[in-house]
Amino acid sequence: MNDSVDAPEAAIPPGEPLWSHSFDTALGRCGVVWSERGIVASLLPDASPARLARRHPTAQLVTGLPPEIARAVDGIRALLAGEVRDLSDIQLDERGIPEFRRQVHALTRAIPPGQTRTYGEIAAALGQPGAARAVGRAEGDNPFPPIVPCHRVMGVGGEPTGFSAPGGVETKRRMLLIEARAAGQLAGDQQPLF
Numbered sequence: 001m002n003d004s005v006d007a008p009e010a011a012i013p014p015g016e017p018l019w020s021h022s023f024d025t026a027l028g029r030c031g032v033v034w035s036e037r038g039i040v041a042s043l044l045p046d047a048s049p050a051r052l053a054r055r056h057p058t059a060q061l062v063t064g065l066p067p068e069i070a071r072a073v074d075g076i077r078a079l080l081a082g083e084v085r086d087l088s089d090i091q092l093d094e095r096g097i098p099e100f101r102r103q104v105h106a107l108t109r110a111i112p113p114g115q116t117r118t119y120g121e122i123a124a125a126l127g128q129p130g131a132a133r134a135v136g137r138a139e140g141d142n143p144f145p146p147i148v149p150c151h152r153v154m155g156v157g158g159e160p161t162g163f164s165a166p167g168g169v170e171t172k173r174r175m176l177l178i179e180a181r182a183a184g185q186l187a188g189d190q191q192p193l194f
Helices: 049-055 067-080 099-109 119-125 132-140 168-183
Strands: 018-025 028-035 038-043 059-061
Touching: 018 049, 018 067, 028 049, 028 067, 038 049, 038 067, 049 059, 067 168, 099 119, 099 132, 119 132
Parallel strands: 018 059
Antiparallel strands: 018 028, 028 038
């Protein structure tokens, strides 16, 4: 099954309030956008206020954060600074995202820092071993990096393939190296997850 045939849950209604916040990290300025239900998007560097406004024009830019968003920002900062952090408790607002992509997100969030999986391994864990390309598309369209750590998903043989964040594959490698050092592992170590 691929995500193009999945019927997505209703999208966030126009006019529903959204907020955004831009913040510094060890890799540069990142950002988050949220609704009353959770994080709608997170952006890796360069997430200047202007870029946030272009990507999410209805979101109100704020400096004061609700406690759950402040915890998410702190977790992202810590992860990108080289601390082993599990961001799986951050509440996401996945309205409008097809079920297949939501399942990919859930499995991707289960990959511990410092470890990687392949697109094929994620597809097999979904019970769809022929869906590696669909998994790749879902990871490429991930609106929640690094909360959904798509940088931990690799091509065949552990090759770091495409990455849509600024800096592309080099940013992906850098994030993996930061996490591997924090976890006391070599980047790309494979350990059983599924």
